[in-house]
Structures are given as structure tokens and as C-alpha cells.
Amino acid sequence: MINNKESANQIYLNYIIVSIVIYILGSLFIPLIEIDSVQYGNICREMLQNKSFLQIYDQGKDYLDKPPFLFWASSLSMYLFGMNDFAFRLPSILMAVVAIYSTYKFTLLYYQKEIATLSALVLATSQAMFLITHDVRADTMLMCWVILAIWKFASWLQNKNWVSLIIAFSSVGFGMMTKGPIALMVPIFSFVPHLIIHKQYKLLFRWEYLVGLAIIIILLLPMDIGLYQQYDLHPEKVMYGKTGTSGLRFFYWTQSFGRITGESIWHENDSIFFLFENLLWGFLPWTLFFIIGLIFELSQLIKNKFKITSSHEWITVPGFLITYLALGSSRYQLPHYIYVVLPFISIITAKCINNTVISKGNNQIFSKIISIINSIVFAIILVLLVYLLFVPFNSNKVLITCLLILAAVIFTLILLYNDNRIPKILHFALFSILTTNLFLNLFFYPKLLEYQLGNKVSKYIIDKKINKNDFYLYKITDSRSLDFYSNYSFKNIEDFKILKKGDFILIENKNAPDSTLTKFNKIESIPSFHVSMLTGEFINPATRDSALDYFYILQKK
Template sequence: MITNRTVFFVLVSCLLVYLLGMFRIPLMDIDAAQYASISREMLENKSYLQVYDLGKDYLDKPPMLFWLSALSMKIFGVHDWAYRIPSFLFALLAVYATYRLALLFYNQTIARLAAMVLATSQAMFLIMHDVRCDTMLMGWVALSLWQLAEWYQKSAWKNLLLAFAAIAGGMMTKGPIALMVPVFAFAPHIVLRRDWKQCFRWEYLVGLLLTALLLIPMSIGLYQQYDLHPGKLINGVPIQSGLRFYYWTQSFGRYTGENYYHEMGHFTFLLENMLWSFLPWILCFLAGLFFAVKDIIIKKFRLPSNEEWISTGGFIVTYCVLARSQAQLPHYIFIVFPLAAIITAKFLYRVFYTDELLRWRKPILIVHAVIFLLLWIAVFALMKFPFPGLSWYVAPLAILGLLRCIQLLFSKTTGTVPFIRAALFTVIGVNFFLNSFFYPNLLKYQLGNTAAAVIDQQQLDKSKLVQYHIDLSRALSFYAQYIIPFKEQGALTKDDIVITKQENLPLLQQHFPGMKTVYEGEYYGVSMLSLPFLNPATRSKEVTKYAIVKLGG
């Protein structure tokens, strides 16, 4: 069995690694830095119903993330960690809601396993510092699923109202998908139970009315910003109605072709990305999914009253819907990771805490031993080679982590299963090294935060700063706490302080002979890592050199 002490130790360890990422790693371009910049701009302009990005109309995401992050920065100041705090709290809510949802149908061990699986999935460590809407969305959706399940069992109004309030919160975070996932999760569950009366309960109307009421402030903002001013261009497309765009085009337009974005459309894209984002549990999850489907087939698609298919059905239907979209990104599937965690926990329990799937123990241990060893070797390589300036003790610490993992895999001690202990130790340990050493050094090569640090250190006049023929970095506007405009050559004056690529300096020198270089640096798109960049010997060919210059000398 899994003791309270074990759960406490695992979750506290995760919490410490989360916090390392929140406080040590700068915001990454594009999404996280963009959303932080929008939140800062909202706070500065006190424009809470109309959303702007670098002074221009913004329609891509609903405002909940911006509202809560702006509030956090109002309380704590404009810091990257302040931007992350609301999403961090919702991620913790997702872990707790997953535990409570599992506990409604399973024993304490499975519920605790589900919480630990979600908390230690690789995606969770990533989205605690690379904060996008999906971090907060996961919390809203997990809460709505838990409360709806409670309501179906107890018929308490507080559960129903809280569930639909959470749905409204999720819709104001990332759109109608927050309403659809509970439908996708409970519809198969109800059908397999043949519990048809649950499809036609009048209480749903009360819940939907509550959701509609909570959506009014956001809807007013959309109407004022777009419907009253039709024809505004967003991504080069004229928008006639902000309300229609939000409630239809942004979500359902991904299937009709109306949506502007058309990324990665093949069916297995999200599953391929789960191979890393749901580490170290992905193989156990896939096996658990297989057995869940096999079991329901054996039962002739009839679910006993004491079992649930919310987790399996919810994951499968949501995946199929998302995978048919014409626009997919790896983090879109994170919304159902709480359900994946429950599926995984059920499988782990059947393998390691009963004799039901006893023959699976040895293959799982062997395969994962190889995976864990490869992960620790990768960490050692990342600590040893890309950034030679790291402290001498970091790489040996990674070696000690590898040795400890081997010891845990083959230990004979009682208590937590050795495989689970090794898996937890590996994923927490790996992310400790990534958050403490790798990412902070990697982000030194990001344009926005490094240039903003120079601006502050040299106390440059921000009103004179301009950007000229250089890549856009939302991190620059956030960390500089100022929107630095772009200018073309003909508009430049000798009073300007220009941030530009070094290749543009000879041309500027011709027009401004007295030009003075304030700073020279280099940057790289850190979200698109490559081996030539990670190799110090070839890095100089991969980075872009830039400079900050005073045109008037």
C-alpha cells in the first residue's frame, strides 16, 4: 500500500521542483512570454474586458488567464513568477481533483497513484514554468469532472453548481472545449450503464444558465471590442463578430476550415507527443488503456453500477475529437491527462498490488529500466557538455542519480513498489537538474530577457528604444515592462537607441557615422533546440548576433 508519508514526500518533492522552474527559468517565447506580456499590458492599461497584445487587438485566447495573472502581478509586482502563480495553483487543483475523482470509484491506493502519476508526468513539470492556457484549463476541467461525478452519486446542488461554474471558468480560459470534455467523459459512462434518465435531467438547464451568466463579462468585452467595430483584421482575416469567433470559429472552425491556424493535422500527432509529455508513465498508460477497452468488450459493453468509464471514455472520445482537428499542438491533449492518470493508476494497481496481471511485472521492469537509464544518461550529457561553465559538481550529481535509480529498481525493500519508486525518483530527479541548471543556462540565449536585462543595467531611456530588422520577442516587452516599437530605416533618428541584428550595423553606420555600440550579444530560438546549437563547438553558427546601439553616439 501507499502510505500518507510516501504521498506527502512525493508531492512535496514535486512542489520544490515546480518552484525551482517558476523562480529560476525566464519565460519562453512564444506563447508563455506572449501571455505574460498581454497580462502586464492589461494591468498597465486597466483594460480588463478588451484584450490587447503590443497595443493591437487580440482575439486568440479568452481572458481568464490574463485576468488572474494581471491580478497576481498587481498583488506581487510584475515578475515572471507572479504571472505563473494562478496557473500553478490550478495545476495543484488538477492533482487534488484527480485524486478525489478516482476515490469516488476506487480504493485509496489507486486514488493516490493517480494523483502521483499526474503530478510527476513530464508535462506537469513543463507547464509549471512554460505557462500557457492549458495549465489553468486542466484545473478547471478536472474540477468540473470531479464535481459532476459527485453530483451523479449524491445529487447535491453544491456539486452541480460548482461543476458548471468550473465549466464556465474553463470556457473563459480556452473556449468551448471545457464544456465538451465533461460531455465526452460522461456520455460513454452513461451509455455503457444504460442509465438513460441521466441524459434528460432538468437540473442541466440550471447549470447551463449559471455558466451563461458567468460568461457575460467576457461576452460583453468581445461585443464591445469586435461586434461594435466589425471588420477588424486579426491575422489578416476580417472579424465581423468577436462572439461568433470565440463561440464557434476558434474551436469548431478547426474542423470546418474557418480557423486561421492549420498546424499538424495527422491523427497520431498528439499520441506521438505523449511519448515524451506523459513520461515516465506512457507505456503503462497505453497498456492500461488496452485493458480497459478489452474489459468492456468482454463485458459486452455493459458497465456494472460500481464501475466507471469516465476516465477511459473521456480520454478516447476527447483524443479522437482533438486528433481530427486541422490545427493541433502537443499541449492540446494535456486537458485529459487527469483521466490518463487514473487509467494508468488502475493498471499499476492491477500489476503491482494484485496478482491479476502478475506476468506483466518483469517486462515492465526491464523496459522501464532501459528508459530510466537512458534518461539519466541524457541528463548527465546535458549537465556535462552544452554549458561547460556549470559548476564542477553538477555532472557527478547526475551520475549519483543514475546509480541511485539502479539501486531503487532492484531493491528488495518492503513498502512502495521498486518500479514506482524508481519512476518517481527518475522523473523528479531529471526535472530537478533541468530546472536548476539546464533551462536557466539555455534561456541566457533568448533575446527578450537578456536584452531587457541590459536595458535595466545600463538604465537606457525606454522611450528612445526601437527595434529594427530583428525577430519579435514578446519576452522583451514583458521583461522591459515597455512596448518597444519597430521602425524602418527611413523613420530612424539620431535620438533612437536601436536593437538590431549585427548584420544591419554597416548600413546604420553609413547613415549615422557617430553611432555607438552599447551592447553586443547573441540569441537563439530556444523552443526549437537542435544538436548543433547544444554543441558548444558549432553553436556560433546557429546563433544570431545582435547589438544595442545609440545612433547619435
């Protein structure tokens, strides 16, 4: 048992602060990754340059995929702090911090402070959080808006404070501007079971909800106007292979519910287990605790014949399960879709850690088994880290070795100083995930991103002071990183005849026959790889060359 709970909470807070520092380091040292993160950054760049904030374009073409809030927030940040990686990521990092705080405050409404702090810690140190604060997706902001809405609505249920209700519905509105109706559905999935199991049926229908609905409608008006002007007023536009596309219908139905009904054209990863399989690594180092915690929560509900005390919540478990089933029913899924309920997963996990590791009670043997299994997992994480730091790339091995030794010394001192204020297994888990992501952010990702085509070409253009107006692309499908880092929209051509003497062109090796090369001087050869789709062939230096695509920078004779 922990003798000083306040001391334990302070240790948890320190670890959370370290996690946030690692988020920031990732935003400073890692270039934006193709495809999504760079695409969003480039859309923000175009939005600022064209001053088109309601109608969204991607490389000059109509963009009908994600709602605009991410682009609005990041473009504002880029306006204030410049056209760079950190400015683009800053709003997402800030909202990740708000999500951590909101998780703490929501948990505190129903549980003791130690579980609330532990919930925030689990969320802050899950692998997914380190990933989505540098490889930015809309899900980071969506998660924030949803847990903020959950916290404030739960607070309103307890105190009937109008400010809490207004913030809750405003958060839903901003969440819908971030990723559509899922921001409304998750709170519904969470609170309806809670109110039903507590037999608070009158709270299912309150006149205050009409005010909340009005708030949502008002907040969504700018987005709706932009969609209507860009698409509904122009049925002649061809979107996804057909004309007559309604932007409003797309966002409010097709993009969300259409993936379940089959109306959406997207079909990929439609297994009900896909999201869970990806959660196994995305929620490291806490995955095992979460699985055990979820099983325990469900077994307790069944054991108690679906009855819970009036002071307990039944928000997190159904919020996770129903959302998971809804997302898992989609015919198009990506691993980060489930991250919207990471706060719920973190709370379930924190309760399990508290029950099995901190307040062991009579479960000493069970706790020991869990600790041993988790220790093996954490050791594997560190072994993989060492492999990624020393094998794939020519990194500064002396510096990395010294820093790893320093990290090990610090970890040892923490254990010696800890005096059982928190269990050693938690220190081991936190050390493994924090060290891994710190070193990945500082050493692995920057080396990996050297193989992203646009970054290298942009650096070459800037270093050689090439006039961007004289630089062209030939059948290059993914040039957003080049556009973003050059702060310029390059022309993609399919006919060399428009080029004049002295012009430069970027061309892939397979598109450059010898007959073409005779008319150009080969200036630079650039190896490239789709870094978001790592393979063993690429990671292994001995076989990497066969995994690379080669591009040339040519100059017209």
C-alpha cells in the first residue's frame, strides 16, 4: 500500500509533465509525415495564402473529406508563429493537454483523486498520444472535445450549472466541426446507458437539451455555409467519381453513417477486430491492464445483476464498448479511429491498476503474475528501441549509448529514491515508454524522414537557391511535403515541351527513359520511401536499396 498518496500523485504529475515535454520535442524534431499530416499542413498553408477559410482546397482542388476545425486552428497558429512544423502541431498538442486535464476532472467526479491522477497519467503516457501529437490527425482534437463534453455534461448532471451545460454542448459542436457526428454520438453512447441503469429516465428528456441543440446548430453555421457554397450550389462538380454531391449530406451522413450502410465508397479494414488489434500496440504500455480492467468491469456488472450504486458511473464502459462496435461496423477503418475513446480506456485501466497493483488486497499472486507479464512486455519494448536506434541508420552511436546509460542511471536513482511511494512496475512501464518515445523523437524519426522525398527536394531547392517558378514536377503523385516545406505550390506537368532552357524538373526513375535524359542534365539523384508504411526490407540496411524508389532532379539543356 502507498503511505503517502499526495506524494504518489505528485510523482504521477511529474511523469505527465515529462510526457508533454516529449510531445513538444517530437513537434520540434520530426518533420511532418506523408500522407495525412503533411496533407493537413499543406491545406493550412493554402488556406492562409488564398484566404479561403470556408471553402477548403487541397493543392488547388476541392477538398471534401475532413471538417474544417483542424485547418482553422492550425492555420491560425501558423499565421501567428510562422509556416513550420511546430506551429501546425501546436493546437493539437494544446488540445491533447486539455484532454488529459479533462480526463482527470471527469474521473474526479466519481472516484478518488489518486485514480483521477492515474487516469490522466495513463492517457498521457499511452503510445497513441506520443504518436498523434506529432503525426497530427483530427482525432487528437476530437478526443479533446469529446472528453471535455463528457466531463462538463457529467458535472451538469450533478449541479445543474448552466455554464457546464453550455461548455458541454459547445464542445460537441466544435467536435462535429472537427470530425463530424461522431462527436455527438459518443456522448449519447456514454450517458444514455448511465441514465437508464440509474433509472433516471426524466434526465433523458430535458428542455435544456433544446438550448444545447441550438448552440450546436449556431456553431456549425460557418462550416455549413462553406459546404453549401462549395458543393451544394455546384452540382456539376465531380467528387468521388460522380456529380451532384451535397457537401452537407456528405459530412452529416455519408462520411459517418454511410460507412456502415455501405453508401460510402471507402472500403478497407472492415473486420470488427481491426481496431482492437491496433489498440494492442497503440495503448502500450498499459494494454494488459486495460483488457483485465474491462473484463472485470463487465463481470462485476453481471455479478451485481446490472445494478450499481447511485454514486457510481456507468459512462466509461458503455462509452467505449458502444463506440467501438459502431466504429468496428464501419466498412472503412483506420487504427486512429478508436482514439476518440482513449480517455475512457485510460479510466478503466487506472481502476484496474489501482485494484491489482496499488491496493493489492488479497490478490498478491494475481498481482505478481500481472507484474511479471508486463515486465516482459516492457523489456521487449526497450530491446526494440535499442534495435531501432543502432541498426537501421548511421546514427551517432556513441552519443546514443551515453544517453541510454544516463537514462538507466536516472531510472535506478528513481527506484532507489521512490521508497515504495508507487509500485516499481509503474516506474518500469513509464520508463520504458518515455525513454522509447524520447529517443525515437530525437534520433529515429528524424533519420527515417530523410527518406521522405519532399523534405529532401525542398532542402535542395532552398540550399541551391533555385527559383521556385523554374522548378516543375513530372507525374509526382505525392508532392505535399515539397509544397509545405518550400511554401510554394509546384506545377505537376505531363509534357516536357512547356519547359524552357534552364528549367528544373523532378521525375521518378521509371518515368525517365534514356531518350528523355539526353535532353537534360542530371543534377541530383534522390532515394525515397513511403515512411508511413515501414517494411522489414527497408529497416534492414542490407536490403534497403531494393525497397527504395529513385527520383532525379534534371535541368533542361
